[in-house]
Amino acid sequence: METILAFVIGALYAAGIYMMLRRSLVKLLIGLGLLSHAANLLIFTVAKLVRANSPVIAAGEQTLSTPHADPLPQALILTAIVISFGVTAFALALAYRAYKSVGTDDLNEMKGTDV
Amino acid sequence: MIAILTFSIFAAAMIVPLFFRNGRRPTGWLIALLPLGVTAYLASLFPRAANGAPETFSYNWAEEFGASLSFRADGLSLLFAILITGIGTLVVVYSGDYLKKNKNLGRFYGWLFVFMGAMVGVALSDNLLLLFVFWEFTSLSSFMLIGFEHEKESARAAALQALLVTGGGGLAMLAGIILLGQAGGTLELSALLSNETAVQSHPLYLPALILILLGAFTKSAQFPFHFWLPNAMEAPTPVSAYLHSATMVKAGVYLLARLNPVLGGNDVWMYSVGGVGLLTMLAGSYLALFQSDLKRLLAYSTLSILGTLTMLIGLGTPRALEAVAVLLLAHALYKGALFLVAGALDHETGTRDVTKLGGLFRAMPVTAAAAGIAALSMAGLPPLFGFIAKELVYETGLEFNSWLMAAIIFMGLSNVFVAGVVGVGPFFGRLVKTRKKPHEAPIGMWLGPALLTGLSLLAGLFPGGVSSLMVSTAVSSAAGEAVKVKLALWHGINPAFLLSLGTVLTGIALFAGRNILRNVLRKLEWKWGPAYFYDRTLDGMNVLARIQTRLLQSGYLSLYLIIIILTLSFGAGATLFRIKDISLPLSFSDFRFYEAAIAGLIVGAALAAVVLPSRLGAIAALGVVGYGVALTYLIFGAPDLAMTQFAIESLTVILFVLAFYHLPKFNILSSPRSRRRDIGIALLGGVLMTALVLIAVNVEIAPPISDYFVQNSVEQAHGRNIVNVILVDFRGMDTMGEITVLGIAGIGVYALLKFRRNRGGRQ
Numbered sequence: 001m002e003t004i005l006a007f008v009i010g011a012l013y014a015a016g017i018y019m020m021l022r023r024s025l026v027k028l029l030i031g032l033g034l035l036s037h038a039a040n041l042l043i044f045t046v047a048k049l050v051r052a053n054s055p056v057i058a059a060g061e062q063t064l065s066t067p068h069a070d071p072l073p074q075a076l077i078l079t080a081i082v083i084s085f086g087v088t089a090f091a092l093a094l095a096y097r098a099y100k101s102v103g104t105d106d107l108n109e110m111k112g113t114d115v
Numbered sequence: 116m117i118a119i120l121t122f123s124i125f126a127a128a129m130i131v132p133l134f135f136r137n138g139r140r141p142t143g144w145l146i147a148l149l150p151l152g153v154t155a156y157l158a159s160l161f162p163r164a165a166n167g168a169p170e171t172f173s174y175n176w177a178e179e180f181g182a183s184l185s186f187r188a189d190g191l192s193l194l195f196a197i198l199i200t201g202i203g204t205l206v207v208v209y210s211g212d213y214l215k216k217n218k219n220l221g222r223f224y225g226w227l228f229v230f231m232g233a234m235v236g237v238a239l240s241d242n243l244l245l246l247f248v249f250w251e252f253t254s255l256s257s258f259m260l261i262g263f264e265h266e267k268e269s270a271r272a273a274a275l276q277a278l279l280v281t282g283g284g285g286l287a288m289l290a291g292i293i294l295l296g297q298a299g300g301t302l303e304l305s306a307l308l309s310n311e312t313a314v315q316s317h318p319l320y321l322p323a324l325i326l327i328l329l330g331a332f333t334k335s336a337q338f339p340f341h342f343w344l345p346n347a348m349e350a351p352t353p354v355s356a357y358l359h360s361a362t363m364v365k366a367g368v369y370l371l372a373r374l375n376p377v378l379g380g381n382d383v384w385m386y387s388v389g390g391v392g393l394l395t396m397l398a399g400s401y402l403a404l405f406q407s408d409l410k411r412l413l414a415y416s417t418l419s420i421l422g423t424l425t426m427l428i429g430l431g432t433p434r435a436l437e438a439v440a441v442l443l444l445a446h447a448l449y450k451g452a453l454f455l456v457a458g459a460l461d462h463e464t465g466t467r468d469v470t471k472l473g474g475l476f477r478a479m480p481v482t483a484a485a486a487g488i489a490a491l492s493m494a495g496l497p498p499l500f501g502f503i504a505k506e507l508v509y510e511t512g513l514e515f516n517s518w519l520m521a522a523i524i525f526m527g528l529s530n531v532f533v534a535g536v537v538g539v540g541p542f543f544g545r546l547v548k549t550r551k552k553p554h555e556a557p558i559g560m561w562l563g564p565a566l567l568t569g570l571s572l573l574a575g576l577f578p579g580g581v582s583s584l585m586v587s588t589a590v591s592s593a594a595g596e597a598v599k600v601k602l603a604l605w606h607g608i609n610p611a612f613l614l615s616l617g618t619v620l621t622g623i624a625l626f627a628g629r630n631i632l633r634n635v636l637r638k639l640e641w642k643w644g645p646a647y648f649y650d651r652t653l654d655g656m657n658v659l660a661r662i663q664t665r666l667l668q669s670g671y672l673s674l675y676l677i678i679i680i681l682t683l684s685f686g687a688g689a690t691l692f693r694i695k696d697i698s699l700p701l702s703f704s705d706f707r708f709y710e711a712a713i714a715g716l717i718v719g720a721a722l723a724a725v726v727l728p729s730r731l732g733a734i735a736a737l738g739v740v741g742y743g744v745a746l747t748y749l750i751f752g753a754p755d756l757a758m759t760q761f762a763i764e765s766l767t768v769i770l771f772v773l774a775f776y777h778l779p780k781f782n783i784l785s786s787p788r789s790r791r792r793d794i795g796i797a798l799l800g801g802v803l804m805t806a807l808v809l810i811a812v813n814v815e816i817a818p819p820i821s822d823y824f825v826q827n828s829v830e831q832a833h834g835r836n837i838v839n840v841i842l843v844d845f846r847g848m849d850t851m852g853e854i855t856v857l858g859i860a861g862i863g864v865y866a867l868l869k870f871r872r873n874r875g876g877r878q
Contacts, residue, residue: 001706005747006808008714012740014801015721017680021673021793023784026775028672030724033737033767037744042804044748044756046811047819054752057828057835064825064837069752071837072821077748077756078842079853085763086860092774093867105779111670 005045012038025095025105032091036084040077047073117160117186117239118172120153124232128225135221143211143559146224147204150231154200157193164190165588167597171241171305180244181302187241190588194440195369196238199362202451203231205563206357209455212559213353213462223263223351230256230358237366243292243302246370250288250334253363254281260358261350273349276649280343281333288330294323299377307377308595314377324378327370328387335367335421338394342646344418345402348410352458355410360417360454361447368424372439376595379431389429395422397522400529404625405636409457409467409537413450416493416533419526420446427511433590434514437600438507440589444582445492445504445571452489452567453537456482459556459564460541464549469536470630474546478553483542485564490538492571494531494619498604500574500582502615509611524618531622536629578602673793680800687803691810699809710750717743730775738768755838 012034019031047070055071057064099105127149134141160170169192173185188196207227214220233256236249255278262274296302298317299310307314314320331337336344347359358364371388378384399418406412424442427435459482461467464475476483492501505527512523555561574582579602587600606612625632667678720739727733741764749757785793824841834840842850 001710002812003701003703003809004706004711004714006805006812008717009808010801010805011718012721012801013804014797015725017676017800018725018793018797020676021796023673024781026730026778026781027733029771030733030737034721034724034740037740038804041744041747042808044751044753045808048812049751051750052752054754055825055837057837059835062829068825070819070821071824071841072819074753074756074838075841075846077753078759078838079849081756081759081763083853083856085767086857088767089770090860090863090867092770093864096774096777097867099778106782106784107672108784 001049002045005041005049009038009042009045012041023107025099025107025110028107029088029091029095033084033088036080036087040080040084043073043077043080116172117170117188118174118184120156121186121232121236121239124149124153124228124235128228128232131228132221132225135224140220143208146211147207149228150200150204150207153235154197154204157188157197157200160188161190161193161585161588164188164193165584169193173241176245181242181296182244183242183303184245185241185303186239186245187305188239189592190585190590191369191372191440191592192238194444194585194589195365196235198444198447199231199234199238202357202361202447202567203227205451205455205566206353208559209356209458209563210351210353212557213458214351219263223260226256226259226263227354227357230260230363234362234366238369241304243296243304243307246304247285247289247292250330250366251282251285253358253366254278254285254334257281257347257358257363260354261347263351263354264349267349270349273343273346277343277347279653280340280649284330284333284340287326287333291323291326291328291330294319294326295377298323304373311377311380311595315381320378321383324383324387327374327378328391331367331370332391332425333367334370335364335425336395336418337367337391337422337425338398341395341398341418342649345411345414346646348408348414352410352454352461355414356451356454356458360413361451364417364421365424365443365447368421368428368439368443371425371428372436372593375428375431375436375593379428385429385431387429389426392422392424392426392429393519393522395419396426396526398422400526403529403533405633407469407633409460409469409472409541410454412469412533412537413454413457416530417446417450419529420450423508423523423526427508428593430511430515432511432514433594433598434507435511436590436593437586437598438504438511439593440586440600441500441507441582441602442504444574444586445500448567448571448574449489449492449499449501452485452564452571453493453534455560455564455567456486456489457537459560462560463551463556464553465551466549469540471547471549472541473544474542475553476542477546479542479555481561481565482556485561485568486538486542488568488572489564490534492568492575493534493538494622495527495615496619498572498575500571500578502575503578503602503604505615506606506611509615510606510609513610513614520614524614527615527618528622528625531619532625532629535623535626539626540629575604578604677796680796684799684803687807691806699806700813701809710747713743713746713750717747728781730778730781731772733781734768734771734775737771738764741767753838755836 016031016033016035016038019027019034022028022031050067050069053065053068055064055069055074095105098110102110104110131146134146163170169187169189171185171187173183176182176184207224210220210223210227214223217223230253233249233252237246237253240246240249258274258278261277262270264270292302295307295314298319299307299314301307301310333340344359344364348355350359375384379388396419399415399420399422403412403415403419406415420442424439424446427439427442457467459479460472460475463479464472466472488499492499495501495505508523509520509527512520583600583602586602587598590598590600717740720736720743724733724736724740727736741760745757745760745764748754748760824837824845828834828837828840832840832844834844
């Protein structure tokens, strides 16, 4: 399954990069979303996949029974998901404000430093 | 105590400007109390230095780098430090009147104290790295003070020039200091002094010497770096008097004298230091002859003295070092006074052009008297201290050869000439009408010159007492062995005296014909000086910076991304190709049907997000990608991730829809060609990431640290969901940071949506 996910990740990266290279501000933001999915999935896959056995210790036990999913990358990804939501929200607000101020959503028009 | 002293001046730099808030104008007299007190304390340390037990202080700062806060107040340090704070006191008083109407006087005092503290630090540091830190502070404060009148473009350019030249030299010096530390095994000056043979036989000696000399030469405006000094005359006159004549430009000379026992005493030192000093002396003496601006005249004659001092250190005999100490002191006294006089003239008449000044003796008697006596000292006439200094220089010259002596006489001539033009010319002869009606300067502005010339006179009349003691201890530090100096005004009629008499008489003749001389020499002016190369180099760097900026910072976001992705792809790709035994393990056996279906769903949705022409369609596709990823999490044992992803993905979609309501529709903006290019780049990035994942899955560099969390989750943190335990317990601070980031993002979103810039009203 890692092999398949590797190709899924590659596809997500490619799609994300392509969208980020577009001149439209809106597409850039969609690209950003795709890219963060790709990055999260990458961390998840690289840490090896284990079906079902989630890292929760059963009642009465002191530790996990092997095999189990690795908890550390999950903690990292959980943080990343939340942060990327914050970034997306901020980027959307910025896009909105930029569009209202500049009057265009063409990134190539937004290269001067003077408003 | 001496460390506290140094830092107290820095503290004053921060506090004094506060007195000037809300339009308050405390008098310079009050502010001068601090440097006065410091001077008195430094003077009280002198007997200990003279007895060979100087006051020291040491605190371990960064041991592993050999940097410690160590200070040492020996004879040379004290001579220099007292000069700095003593003249500093007078300059503080003087500036209070000179800049009376300037609204930035508080800032001026702040930087002046930064400079004073840094200079005292340079003088008292016993650690070379500490010295370097203070050294750079002097360059920085010099930059701020030259550019004090920052509305003037010429002031800004001069400030930048001084900073680039001295700062560049400072960097070279830092490298030199580190090499010297390697060669000598320590960065403590007092310890280095006993390592002379080890240092000089070390292979790093020569590079260290060259780099340190670069630092000293740029700071002391030695040829060919001399051009920044006359330009620095853009600074307010008290700054020129203080930094660019009496103290800062002598820091290089001080460093050379300080390091003479370690680095000096061989041919390389003698020819490089002595030679550069000689050239500077000649260049300064010559260039001074055809100036007509008071301050530039003084600046070029300062150059000639700086050159002389450097040359004397290069010669390195005890008599030469004695001449250095005496000339350093004498020059600070008379040149400081003359600069302050020049400022007073400028302030009271509105011009600094010597051809437009004359006959001011009646209007400004005290200033004129101070100027006249200072000029006598500069010209080297008895009974002033300058006379003793000049006799010593002449005697040193006579110890060597007649060519050197001829060069020294030329320097003497030029100084007699400048002394006449600056100190005598404006006050005698026919009264020339000036823009402002001339009158005597306020007491704060004539007190400085009067005191300094008074000291010149006293030191000249009674050379046996304090001045001999000061010079002896200073020369002992510079020579690295005890030297007993007995200064005397009258050495009898010897060759030096006769030559000096001849110099003065010829100088007076030159002064009489000054206007003719100036006009003749101006015709010979030469444009291809080092300043020309400085300008060309600066232009060249600006052109390069512009080209580079246009290339790398074009303002096109897509170009930045392309550069990043191509760099990553080729950098990582090249590494992958170099490592031979890497295989890409493809295994399509281990999967369930529904897993593959979800994978297909993600890829399909990603493709849809790219190609769908409608915004809502693209957002929906993005949502499907997110749900697909969440399902993957669910299958592979990460229910927490799946739940979070579901929740966040739904929120994100709603947010996108809300935002897109206000944003324009999709337009196809780019050409088919650039789209093809972007597809290529995107595929390159995708292929690279796929390859990285395939390789990384099978590589384990270190055992995973997760085992720690698994083992201790119940025992220590009393939690069974390990992911949650990591987030709120083991790495609780990180989560705290994460929440802060979200909070800041929230505030940012609010600000972006709510506040608008009020335009139109102002424009």
